[in-house]
Amino acid sequence: MPSPSIPSASPLTENERKLVQRLLGDPTELPQIFRSWLVAYIEANPPLLPISQITGFSQFLANSASVAARQSTSSTAYNDLGTVGPQLTSLADGVYLVLHGYVGSPSVAGQQCYQSISVNGSAAQDADSCQQGYDHDISVMTAVVKTLQNGNENTITCKYRAQGGTGSFGSRFLIALKVANA
Numbered sequence: 001m002p003s004p005s006i007p008s009a010s011p012l013t014e015n016e017r018k019l020v021q022r023l024l025g026d027p028t029e030l031p032q033i034f035r036s037w038l039v040a041y042i043e044a045n046p047p048l049l050p051i052s053q054i055t056g057f058s059q060f061l062a063n064s065a066s067v068a069a070r071q072s073t074s075s076t077a078y079n080d081l082g083t084v085g086p087q088l089t090s091l092a093d094g095v096y097l098v099l100h101g102y103v104g105s106p107s108v109a110g111q112q113c114y115q116s117i118s119v120n121g122s123a124a125q126d127a128d129s130c131q132q133g134y135d136h137d138i139s140v141m142t143a144v145v146k147t148l149q150n151g152n153e154n155t156i157t158c159k160y161r162a163q164g165g166t167g168s169f170g171s172r173f174l175i176a177l178k179v180a181n182a
Contacts, residue, residue, distance in 0.1 A: 061178060062177045063088050064174065064175045065087060065173070069083045069170065070104075071083060071168075071169060072162075072167060072169070074165065074166040075162065078116055078123065078124035078159035078160065079160065080160075085157055085158055085172070086173060087157040088155065088176050090152075091153075092154070093152050094179075095147050095182060096178050097145055097179050098117060098145070098176050099143045099176075100117055100141065101140050101141030102140065102169045102170065102171060103137050103139045103170050104140075104170055105132065105134060107166040107167075107168070112163040112167075113163075113167025114129045114131040115130050115172070116128045116160075117157065118157045118159050120148070120154055139171075149182050
């Protein structure tokens with residue numbers, strides 16, 4: 001009676017192991033059906049790998065700037081205050097969630113003061129603004145989504161205007177969070 005064989009530590013022979021190493025060494029050599037299955041498998045079963053361990057990953061990193069100085073304008077067109085900004089420079093191309101705001105007030109109730117953003121020197125728009133019209137300080141903020149595409153040298157700058165009087169702006173902030181590649 002033949003003695004039962006004891007299985008080796010590896011289910012593969014030495015030649016099979018070399019073949020697997022050769023195939024995995026150059027993924028283009030793998031059959032398309034296997035590559036498709038592998039992608040689907042990894043999508044359904046993502047590896048537990050901290051995103052911070054992936055070299056070069058820059059999404060979901062917040063850039064922020066602030067200006068504490070309280071300054072005013074009576075301009076009805078968007079402009080800079082005495083201290084420009086806040087401003088973010090050298091932003092990579094991509095899709096960003098941009099949050100900006102301030103603490104401030106117009107000089108007279110019922111008038112409006114606005115903070116908006118200029119992207120790469122474009123004119124600031126009311127559609128991207130946060131605003132308020134009470135004659136006492138309140139904090140206001142808004143969030144907009146912007147696609148930045150300027151050769152990885154993008155700039156976002158806060159701009160200000162008043163309607164019907166003087167607007168006062170303090171504790172100004174700007175945050176840009178990259179959420180996707182452009």
